[in-house]
Amino acid sequence: MKKFSILDIQRLKHEGRKITMLTAYDVQIARILDSCGVDMLLVGDSLGNVVLGFENTLPVSMDDMVRHTQAVVRGRTRAFVVADMPFMSYQASCEDALRNAGRLVKEAGAEAVKVEGGVNAAPAIRAIAQADIPVMAHIGLTPQSVHRMGGFRVQGREEQQRQKLVADAMAVEEAGAFSVVLECMPADLAAEITQRIAIPTIGIGAGPGCDGQVLVINDVLGLSGPFRPKFVKQYVQLEDIIGKAAGEYINEVRSGIFPGDEHIMK
Ligand code: KIV
Numbered sequence: 001m002k003k004f005s006i007l008d009i010q011r012l013k014h015e016g017r018k019i020t021m022l023t024a025y026d027v028q029i030a031r032i033l034d035s036c037g038v039d040m041l042l043v044g045d046s047l048g049n050v051v052l053g054f055e056n057t058l059p060v061s062m063d064d065m066v067r068h069t070q071a072v073v074r075g076r077t078r079a080f081v082v083a084d085m086p087f088m089s090y091q092a093s094c095e096d097a098l099r100n101a102g103r104l105v106k107e108a109g110a111e112a113v114k115v116e117g118g119v120n121a122a123p124a125i126r127a128i129a130q131a132d133i134p135v136m137a138h139i140g141l142t143p144q145s146v147h148r149m150g151g152f153r154v155q156g157r158e159e160q161q162r163q164k165l166v167a168d169a170m171a172v173e174e175a176g177a178f179s180v181v182l183e184c185m186p187a188d189l190a191a192e193i194t195q196r197i198a199i200p201t202i203g204i205g206a207g208p209g210c211d212g213q214v215l216v217i218n219d220v221l222g223l224s225g226p227f228r229p230k231f232v233k234q235y236v237q238l239e240d241i242i243g244k245a246a247g248e249y250i251n252e253v254r255s256g257i258f259p260g261d262e263h264i265m266k
Contacts, residue, residue: 001078004039006112006134006178009080012039012211013200019212021082021202022220025051025068029217030075038079040202042114042214043069045084046143050218057143060086062100069108082136083110087144090115094127101128101135114181116142118168122175129176137172139165140206141184154205156185169193169201181214182206184231205231 012019021040024030025047033041044050047068048060069083083104090097097115104110112134115121125135140155149155156165165185172180179200182190187207194201194209203210215232218224222237252258 004078004080006080009039009179009200019200019202021212021214023050023214023216023218024072024075025217027071027075030072030079033217034076034079039212040214041072041076041079041081043072043081043083043110044114044216045086046216047084048086050216050224056146058087058146060084062086062089062103065089066103066108069104069110073109080112081110082112082114083108084114085116090121090124090128094123097124098127098131101133102131105133112136112178114138115177116144118165119171122171125172125175125177129178134178135176136179136181136202137175137177138181138183139168139172140182140190143183152184154184154186156189162189165189166193166196169197173197173199182210184229205229 009019019040020038021042022033022038023044023046024033024041025043030041043065045057045060045065047064048054048057052064065083065086069081073081085097085100085104089100101113104113113128114136115125115128116138118137118139121137125137128135141149141152143152146152156162169180177199179202181202181204182193184205187209190201190203190206191209194211200211202212202214204214216224219228219232220235222234222239228234249258
């Protein structure tokens with residue numbers, strides 16, 4: 001299967017075809033999603049809450065991101081792998097940003113990195129892009145800014161915020177980002193941004209007017225607990241399926257049905 005590249009992502013936008021992206025954190029899920037033909041795999045720092053059990057993404061470290069990106073890279077053959085830059089890996093200086101982006105490409109095998117922020121993140125995006133590391137920006141609801149935002153809430157409902165988000169989108173494009181995630185904003189604003197910039201927009205909770213869509217894989221699979229944001233579509237309820245399988249195993253071990261004759265080494 002032909003490897004999907006940054007050129008294919010740009011081509012899809014120009015041809016008006018939708019770009020697909022899902023998160024992945026481990027080799028098996030990466031292998032399955034890759035074989036289904038997803039265009040991009042995002043090793044999101046949602047790793048923190050989705051996989052590691054933290055309340056938010058802030059505790060995720062560079063070592064966490066390197067380890068999980070390595071696993072995802074081992075599982076894919078075609079998809080383009082983007083790795084998140086975790087909180088405080090790029091905010092303090094452009095040198096930090098460049099060094100840490102370099103680790104994700106060199107040690108972990110990512111093909112691009114993702115940075116949260118608009119105008120404020122433009123210097124870091126520029127520094128990384130100038131080293132020929134493709135950067136995906138991320139504006140709107142940026143989970144690393146949870147304390148500034150006062151929680152996870154829709155961004156860009158007021159006129160002033162709308163103008164700020166348009167300015168953010170233009171700033172990240174100008175700084176050299178190859179694409180931008182638009183998270184949790186009114187659909188008409190996301191559609192306007194998509195029209196006004198040349199780089200592909202990837203929406204999550206931003207409506208159908210974006211060039212592509214991304215979702216957290218655990219939300220898609222019904223593996224993220226009872227809270228489900230309105231913008232998520234859950235395609236299967238794996239929690240029930242896993243619970244049923246594990247329950248059967250426990251009963252069979254307790255009652256002596258497992259292991260049966262066919263599972264015994266001779
Ligand atoms: O970390 C993540 O999973 C993300 C997506 C929600 C876009 O940033």
